Amino acid sequence: xxxxxxxxxxxxxxxxxxxxxxxxxxxxxxxxxxxxxxxxxxxxxxxxxxxxxxxxxxxxxxxxxxxxxxxxxxxxxxxxxxxxxxxxxxxxxxxxxxxxxxxxxxxxxxxxxxxxxxxxxxxxxxxxxxxxxxxxxxxxxxxxxxxxxxxxxxxxxxxxxxxxxxxxxxxxxxxxxxxxxxxxxxxxxxxxxxxxxxxxxxxxxxxxxxxxxxxxxxxxxxxxxxxxxxxxxxxxxxxxxxxxxxxxxxxxxxxxxxxxxxxxxxxxxxxxxxxxxxxxxxxxxxxxxxxxxxxxxxxxxxxxxxxxxxxxxxxxxxxxxxxxxxxxxxxxxxxxxxxxxxxxxxxxxxxxxxxxxxxxxxxxxxxxxxxxxxxxxxxxxxxxxx
Amino acid sequence: xxxxxxxxxxxxxxxxxxxxxxxxxxxxxxxxxxxxxxxxxxxxxxxxxxxxxxxxxxxxxxxxxxxxxxxxxxxxxxxxxxxxxxxxxxxxxxxxxxxxxxxxxxxxxxxxxxxxxxxxxxxxxxxxxxxxxxxxxxxxxxxxxxxxxxxxxxxxxxxxxxxxxxxxxxxxxxxxxxxxxxxxxxxxxxxxxxxxxxxxxxxxxxxxxxxxxxxxxxxxxxxxxxxxxxxxxxxxxxxxxxxxxxxxxxxxxxxxxxxxxxxxxxxxxxxxxxxxxxxxxxxxxxxxxxxxxxx
Numbered sequence: 001x002x003x004x005x006x007x008x009x010x011x012x013x014x015x016x017x018x019x020x021x022x023x024x025x026x027x028x029x030x031x032x033x034x035x036x037x038x039x040x041x042x043x044x045x046x047x048x049x050x051x052x053x054x055x056x057x058x059x060x061x062x063x064x065x066x067x068x069x070x071x072x073x074x075x076x077x078x079x080x081x082x083x084x085x086x087x088x089x090x091x092x093x094x095x096x097x098x099x100x101x102x103x104x105x106x107x108x109x110x111x112x113x114x115x116x117x118x119x120x121x122x123x124x125x126x127x128x129x130x131x132x133x134x135x136x137x138x139x140x141x142x143x144x145x146x147x148x149x150x151x152x153x154x155x156x157x158x159x160x161x162x163x164x165x166x167x168x169x170x171x172x173x174x175x176x177x178x179x180x181x182x183x184x185x186x187x188x189x190x191x192x193x194x195x196x197x198x199x200x201x202x203x204x205x206x207x208x209x210x211x212x213x214x215x216x217x218x219x220x221x222x223x224x225x226x227x228x229x230x231x232x233x234x235x236x237x238x239x240x241x242x243x244x245x246x247x248x249x250x251x252x253x254x255x256x257x258x259x260x261x262x263x264x265x266x267x268x269x270x271x272x273x274x275x276x277x278x279x280x281x282x283x284x285x286x287x288x289x290x291x292x293x294x295x296x297x298x299x300x301x302x303x304x305x306x307x308x309x310x311x312x313x314x315x316x317x318x319x320x321x322x323x324x325x326x327x328x329x330x331x332x333x334x335x336x337x338x339x340x341x342x343x344x345x346x347x348x349x350x351x352x353x354x355x356x357x358x359x360x361x362x363x364x365x366x367x368x369x370x371x372x373x374x375x376x377x378x379x380x381x382x383x384x385x386x
Numbered sequence: 387x388x389x390x391x392x393x394x395x396x397x398x399x400x401x402x403x404x405x406x407x408x409x410x411x412x413x414x415x416x417x418x419x420x421x422x423x424x425x426x427x428x429x430x431x432x433x434x435x436x437x438x439x440x441x442x443x444x445x446x447x448x449x450x451x452x453x454x455x456x457x458x459x460x461x462x463x464x465x466x467x468x469x470x471x472x473x474x475x476x477x478x479x480x481x482x483x484x485x486x487x488x489x490x491x492x493x494x495x496x497x498x499x500x501x502x503x504x505x506x507x508x509x510x511x512x513x514x515x516x517x518x519x520x521x522x523x524x525x526x527x528x529x530x531x532x533x534x535x536x537x538x539x540x541x542x543x544x545x546x547x548x549x550x551x552x553x554x555x556x557x558x559x560x561x562x563x564x565x566x567x568x569x570x571x572x573x574x575x576x577x578x579x580x581x582x583x584x585x586x587x588x589x590x591x592x593x594x595x596x597x598x599x600x601x602x603x604x605x606x607x608x609x610x611x612x613x614x615x616x617x618x619x620x621x622x623x624x625x626x627x628x629x630x631x632x633x634x635x636x637x638x639x640x641x642x643x644x645x646x647x648x649x650x651x652x653x654x655x656x657x658x659x660x661x662x663x664x665x666x667x668x669x670x671x672x673x674x675x676x677x678x679x680x681x
Contacts, residue, residue, distance in 0.1 A: 114489055114493070114574060116574045116604045116606075117604070117605060117609070119492075119497070119575050120493055120497075121493070151496070151497035152497060152498075192488055194489065219640075220640070221486045221487060221488045221640065222489070222490065222491075224462075224463060225463070251638040255632065263548075264548055265546060265548025265549060266572055266637060266638025266642060267545065267547065267548065267550075267627045267638075267639070268546065268547075268548040268549045268552060268627075268669075269637070269638060270549075270601060270627040270628040270631055270637050270638070270642065271549055271625070271627040273631070274630050274668070274669065276630075277629070278667060283630065286631070286635075286637055286638070288638040291524070291547070292406075319549075319551045319552050320526070321512070321524060321525055321547065321548060322524050323548075350552075351529065374670060375552070375669060375670035376668065376671075379670070
């Protein structure tokens with residue numbers, strides 16, 4: 001789960017990591033007052049959306065007066081932000097963060113993620129802050145220094161001290177930064193993060209160390225024990241169809257093509273998309289109904305797929321294991337009744353109770369249903385149907 | 387022959403009194419697995435619906451039944467800890483079926499299991515089966531084909547569940563049996579991975595070819611490719627799911643995500659092909675690819 005920058009900053013501040021003074025506003029008329037409250041000569045006005053590319057899109061602005069703050073806030077609230085990550089319609093800005101601007105002498109990077117290969121969190125630090133870490137990794141991997149957490153003991157102070165020294169900090173700044181690293185590491189563990197990033201961490205001309213921008217993602221699987229984090233979830237940032245699917249325990253991702261997919265199992269769902277593409281088609285979605293799918297869940301899945309106006313044909317690919325083919329067949333029949341099939345639905349069933357399922361579908365005799373003998377046949381049929 | 391589990395493996399089920407645990411224990415018993423008991427804290431001294439003894443702790447279960455493997459269906463919030471309890475009780479193979487376990491719990495559990503010399507399969511996986519001998523998990527038994535004298539057998543390693551069934555089915559249909567199939571699971575932090583299992587299959591005289599089913603996310607397939615090139619002499623067939631997945635999105639499995647340009651299907655397929663692996667472009671031609679390498 002993603003959170004907004006202002007929420008991540010609040011979590012850093014709570015953890016004792018120094019961040020510049022800031023205000024969050026949700027209407028343009030609050031901008032001037034917020035600017036004056038900050039009491040700084042200049043402030044940064046930053047749109048709070050999950051999508052990246054804010055700077056290039058003109059949604060991060062340095063302002064020097066209350067009036068200027070209001071102007072930019074008005075524009076940001078009025079016009080959806082369009083960036084490389086948003087699609088042509090853009091995303092609506094609902095909140096703006098205004099932060100006191102600070103003088104920057106040097107920019108650093110700090111980030112914690114899980115290292116899958118080593119099976120433990122790793123903290124990464126770099127003296128090349130302020131740019132995407134992926135860019136640094138591609139250009140100059142040696143500039144990223146790392147320290148791995150002990151799986152049970154976490155990051156140790158000696159590791160943090162060594163890491164601060166490795167990115168060229170010394171004396172008081174090294175001590176402060178090592179302290180920030182330990183706090184960030186603790187925050188990562190305590191809040192079940194999947195990413196905790198400060199970029200940039202800056203040193204001011206007077207030697208202060210401050211976290212200027214923060215990004216935090218959280219492990220969806222751990223939200224059950226992180227009630228305060230779960231509350232930060234912003235529905236307005238999500239695709240409505242994906243949200244609806246989630247409520248029914250379906251894993252759905254909207255894509256650009258015109259062939260709807262309904263599959264059980266994530267791996268099979270991904271490879272169903274692959275085989276459609278291999279036969280010249282374009283999948284409209286990823287949809288995994290899961291192993292313990294009920295008839296209601298599967299009917300909902302059909303509704304979500306068919307609600308997408310782009311969909312010109314549907315491929316149902318079920319390999320029954322725990323999920324039973326007859327349950328899916330039942331759901332197909334119910335969906336045909338409740339929603340009605342206006343597009344061809346190619347059905348490939350195999351596995352648990354497939355004979356019962358095939359019989360059910362045969363007896364129902366729905367003209368839009370096209371049975372397929374195997375996966376290749378199914379892909380061919382559905383691609384020919386669009 | 388097989389790897390990790392056979393007809394002598396004695397299995398307990400942690401979470402045997404829960405709905406999923408009870409159902410799949412029955413399925414495993416029906417397949418012929420020696421399930422010898424179960425654990426549910428607070429229900430010790432009772433009998434499960436299968437007539438098996440239920441214990442409060444793994445220690446008691448192991449002492450009473452001589453179990454050497456466990457199948458865990460405990461809810462996600464407690465599953466990591468359940469795996470550690472099994473390891474502490476001396477169980478050497480933990481098969482963790484539960485999905486949705488917090489990553490940090492798995493990090494702690496995996497380290498604990500490593501320190502106890504306990505092997506882990508999963509989590510978020512279908513389990514492990516040596517057809518005809520032992521099934522520990524939720525896969526449908528009938529799609530598999532047990533080795534027989536003179537049969538050509540594959541060993542299978544997969545990050546996916548249903549896609550594994552697909553691959554197994556294609557092989558069985560063509561007359562190839564399976565020595566052992568291991569679902570290693572779709573999570574970013576897990577137990578046994580491609581490399582350890584490739585080595586086990588390489589050493590197993592009754593495995594004639596190895597099928598590996600990977601997917602986008604992480605570097606496991608790339609590392610496996612390097613390992614195959616240096617150490618594996620048996621033919622390897624592979625399929626990688628997620629060739630058309632958009633970057634930055636979690637494709638159902640927590641581990642199936644392309645991030646920072648890493649973990650793409652393209653890079654995995656290229657690495658495997660370079661290592662001499664026969665990579666199937668389509669999920670429908672995995673059986674065909676096996677036929678090609680086994681003749």
